[in-house]
Amino acid sequence: MISTEFTGGTDAGQASSLPRSERAYQQLRAAIQAGQLSPGTRLREVELAESLGLSRTPVREALSRLESEGLVVNEPNRGMMVTQLDASMVSELYVMREVLEGTAAALAARHATDVEISLLRDIVERDLSMIDDPDRLAANNRLFHETLHRCAHNRYLLKTLRSLHESMALLGRTTLSVPGRPRSSYEEHLALVEALEKRDPALAEQITRRHIQQAYKVRLSLWIEEQSSS
Known part of the structure; x- marks a missing residue:
């Protein structure tokens, strides 16, 4: 039902x-x-x-x-x-995330207002109160990334990212349920906000790409674990 x-x-x-x-x-x-x-x-x-x-x-x-x-x-x-995603499809999703979100971060460093960047910092700081609650943390994580996408101020990129994140729903349980990932994700988000505050597009993109790469590694380990137990 x-x-x-x-x-x-x-x-x-x-x-x-x-x-x-x-x-x-x-x-x-x-x-x-x-x-x-x-x-x-x-x-x-x-x-x-x-x-x-x-x-x-x-x-x-x-x-x-x-x-x-x-x-x-x-x-x-x-x-x-x-739809069930296989390993290659999961990889393709994260490749696109890395490219698109890295671009969004670089654009945000150039175009986001001070208020928008301050809002991103507030969202990141809320992570600390949710470290032991993966579901709430995942919702706050989505809010952070959606806000970052808007901060790029590019309507075409935003539309593409929304479509990509629809497909991300097929991935199953959040990577933030893996021990240690909540803290490292928080630190990666915080580093990104600091790069935005410095108005450093290259650094913001680099940090975001590394963040997505780390998320993919955790996701792949989850996928392998789920395939092994099915």
Whole structure:
């Protein structure tokens, strides 16, 4: 069953006024991002329609849209399912993260306002109160990166990064659940903020690329562990 509370950031009143296909899309996408529909989960139109309280047509349209975004795949002999990433796909995601987020950091060093950089520092400092809570820490981490992306002040880069991070939802549990990673991630974020405060684009990009590389190493170890136990 899918909880109808998943409305992609839309409140209940607004969700009820949306077209049915849009409502189905937002709820399914949010369920995938929240891990309620995990990678490999079969997506049957009849069951989803019943769970969402909708007819099959808007659900079918929503699944088609999710397929075009790479969150859902139509497997021969298996039907629609939440996309499962293999090792090469995980690597490709992190390569793009390194390139795009490194660029965003360099642009932020040039274009972010002092207030925006101060906000990034505030977000980083909140990490210290969440070290032992991976879920809250992951949410704060997403906020930090989303804020960094906006600080680049490049609408086309922002759109591309949003699309990339939609696919990141397929990766499963946060790397911040790995012992030691929360502290090192905090230190990496703090170093990035300091580079932004210095208005040093090259250093900001270098630190961000190294941060993503470290995250990828942890992610790959998690992926291998999960494959070994499945």
